[in-house]
Amino acid sequence: MNSQIKEKYENWKTSPYFDEKTKKELESIKDEKEIHDRFYKDLAFGTGGLRGIMGAGTNRINEYTVTKATQGLANYIKQEKDELVFSCEDEEQNKTLKQRKSVAIAYDSRKNSKELAEKTALCLNANNIKTYIFDNIRPTPELSYAVRKLKCRAGIVITASHNPKEYNGYKVYGSDGAQITDALANGITEEIKKIQNIKDIKTTTKEKAEKQGLYNVIGKETDDSYIEELKKLTKNTEKENKKEKNLKIVYTPLHGTGNNLVNRILKEQGVTNIYTVKEQEEPDPEFSTVKNPNPEDKKAFELALKLAEEKDADIVLATDPDADRLGVYAKDKKTNKYIPITGNMTGLLLSEYILERKKENNEKTEKNTKDIIITTIVSTKMIRRIAEEYKICLTETLTGFKYIGEQIRFLKTIQNENKKIQEYEYIFGFEESCGYLPGTYARDKDAVAAAMLLCEAASYYAEKDITLTEQIQNMYIKYGYYKEELISIKMTGEEGEEKIRKYMEEKRREAKEQKEMGEEKKICGLKILNIRDYREEKHIYEDVLTKESLYKEEKRMPKANVIYYELEKESFVCIRPSGTEPKIKIYIGVRGEREEEAEEKIEEIQRWYMKELEELKESEG
Numbered sequence: 001m002n003s004q005i006k007e008k009y010e011n012w013k014t015s016p017y018f019d020e021k022t023k024k025e026l027e028s029i030k031d032e033k034e035i036h037d038r039f040y041k042d043l044a045f046g047t048g049g050l051r052g053i054m055g056a057g058t059n060r061i062n063e064y065t066v067t068k069a070t071q072g073l074a075n076y077i078k079q080e081k082d083e084l085v086f087s088c089e090d091e092e093q094n095k096t097l098k099q100r101k102s103v104a105i106a107y108d109s110r111k112n113s114k115e116l117a118e119k120t121a122l123c124l125n126a127n128n129i130k131t132y133i134f135d136n137i138r139p140t141p142e143l144s145y146a147v148r149k150l151k152c153r154a155g156i157v158i159t160a161s162h163n164p165k166e167y168n169g170y171k172v173y174g175s176d177g178a179q180i181t182d183a184l185a186n187g188i189t190e191e192i193k194k195i196q197n198i199k200d201i202k203t204t205t206k207e208k209a210e211k212q213g214l215y216n217v218i219g220k221e222t223d224d225s226y227i228e229e230l231k232k233l234t235k236n237t238e239k240e241n242k243k244e245k246n247l248k249i250v251y252t253p254l255h256g257t258g259n260n261l262v263n264r265i266l267k268e269q270g271v272t273n274i275y276t277v278k279e280q281e282e283p284d285p286e287f288s289t290v291k292n293p294n295p296e297d298k299k300a301f302e303l304a305l306k307l308a309e310e311k312d313a314d315i316v317l318a319t320d321p322d323a324d325r326l327g328v329y330a331k332d333k334k335t336n337k338y339i340p341i342t343g344n345m346t347g348l349l350l351s352e353y354i355l356e357r358k359k360e361n362n363e364k365t366e367k368n369t370k371d372i373i374i375t376t377i378v379s380t381k382m383i384r385r386i387a388e389e390y391k392i393c394l395t396e397t398l399t400g401f402k403y404i405g406e407q408i409r410f411l412k413t414i415q416n417e418n419k420k421i422q423e424y425e426y427i428f429g430f431e432e433s434c435g436y437l438p439g440t441y442a443r444d445k446d447a448v449a450a451a452m453l454l455c456e457a458a459s460y461y462a463e464k465d466i467t468l469t470e471q472i473q474n475m476y477i478k479y480g481y482y483k484e485e486l487i488s489i490k491m492t493g494e495e496g497e498e499k500i501r502k503y504m505e506e507k508r509r510e511a512k513e514q515k516e517m518g519e520e521k522k523i524c525g526l527k528i529l530n531i532r533d534y535r536e537e538k539h540i541y542e543d544v545l546t547k548e549s550l551y552k553e554e555k556r557m558p559k560a561n562v563i564y565y566e567l568e569k570e571s572f573v574c575i576r577p578s579g580t581e582p583k584i585k586i587y588i589g590v591r592g593e594r595e596e597e598a599e600e601k602i603e604e605i606q607r608w609y610m611k612e613l614e615e616l617k618e619s620e621g
Helices: 003-014 020-027 032-039 063-078 091-099 113-126 140-149 182-193 206-211 220-231 238-246 259-268 298-311 343-360 382-389 401-410 447-462 468-479 493-517 595-618
Strands: 050-053 102-107 130-134 154-158 167-173 215-218 248-252 273-276 315-319 326-331 338-341 369-376 393-397 415-417 420-431 435-437 481-490 526-533 563-567 571-577 583-592
Touching (some): 003 032, 032 493, 050 063, 063 113, 063 182, 102 113, 102 140, 113 154, 113 206, 140 154, 140 447, 206 215, 220 259, 220 447, 248 259, 298 315, 298 338, 315 447, 326 447, 338 468, 343 468, 369 382, 369 401, 382 393, 393 401, 401 420, 447 468, 481 595, 493 583, 571 595, 583 595
Parallel strands (some): 248 315, 369 393
Antiparallel strands (some): 154 167, 315 326, 420 435, 526 563, 563 571
8 A cells, every 4th residue: 555545544544524434434444455446546526526436535425525526616606607607598697697606406315315415515505505405315307407497506416326336426517407517527626626625625504504594495396397397398188198098007216216206297197007116116225126226237127027027018117216317128019028128219219209299290390490309429320310301400419418418508509601590499319328308498318207208109109009119110110220239348446447548548549540541441341431539539519410510609529538430331339438437338339221130240249349348357457
């Protein structure tokens, strides 16, 4: 153990600032490697805020790392910088918002989430910043909504989303209700770095903060207005909603925050046959019935699928602990089996449904306004064919819903080209990792709204005697057989970080050499058409179909540690480290004329990269 790490460790064990529970936890650690991992760095604050394993230490989630980040945010807010103010288009409203120092706070069902949320609120209150904290656990998308509803300067949610039970996190939102992106994160990070003495982190008592009108609790009234906003998204008439009563839905909140609001919106929209998985209905920080509370993981559906068989359900839904991601299974009429519907395909089903109903209902877009769907560079390319079919605009962002939320704000920018004024109407946004947002009431992915619309879509197609699995096949026939896969390999600790760094540098070197030499290369037989290095080059936001810039003043994507291979036949490979976990991720997408062709090709690429990453994981650091 080097001297700096030992000094930090000893300080945390002896300083009167740290509580006895923290000291006892550190005293119990006998493994030097574990001590090293807890103190070799400060937990990094980035565009995702903080996320890490809970425990004592500078590289862990605990009340000290969380309140230090909060003090940095408070210092940033007190500077009254414009960067945190952008939810109102009216200049006078923006001035008022800039002067109003308030933050909305939510938390999920994880261990310590409530306590960390209260510590966060009291730190802000001690800095004379008003807080609105939910009275109990709430979905992350409702926090995004509340920031806008209450006209707050910022929002915070204590959650680690779909991570395992050992994790927790701290996500920060701007006044538009979107997760902060690079410029904001960098500004807040600079303020956090200025806090050299942990005693500079302010706090107060709840009693004092309440008397001062700084600590405020919110609850049912926010739920009610949030639900009413979701109802505005429906494409159904009241008569059509009644048709949904024939659907049989099995739902699991995976011990998280989604249970009350998912059940409520489905029932109020006419779905009467909802069977909630009893074993996973109640909040449980141990996630005792599931190893990984991630709706992207098929194992998370074991109990739900068992119940679905018993009830002969049509659809199986799962939300992650903070209810921003929605996983789906649907019953296939031919095989009588439940088929997993990927995040990509759920996004496509919802996109097609929304656009089909918009056309059917003859919903007119305002003059000089063009409908737009927003997705990410690693999401399915079938959405391009759907955009062509319905003659709408499509743009792609970097991975992470924060960039989709940011684009909604950017879309208010008016483009004046050739004396024509063009505005964009946001229709839908989605990312491959089970995240969907069908409106602008919030600026983060929303599993509650997605569950409502998916059931509505299922009912709509059922009236045409089409199941969701049949509709997927119809879309394949119509647009082509697009298949996507994600490879994700975990590499923990300082050694794992170094392996990931070296792997990305090696891929970057290979890409640069190939570009300079102009050699024709292939990936598993597919010709590489272009290599985009998002760390070295900045790319503009454009309509991916026409290649025209969306904005009068070209807005460029921020730099990111991402390497993207554009392949022939509308295929791609994208490599990036995870922003929230110690993982390297490789996204693969292919298109085939036949389903078997697409499946064979994606399996071939998958095997190639799995072998490469397994060798990397086993190599010496």
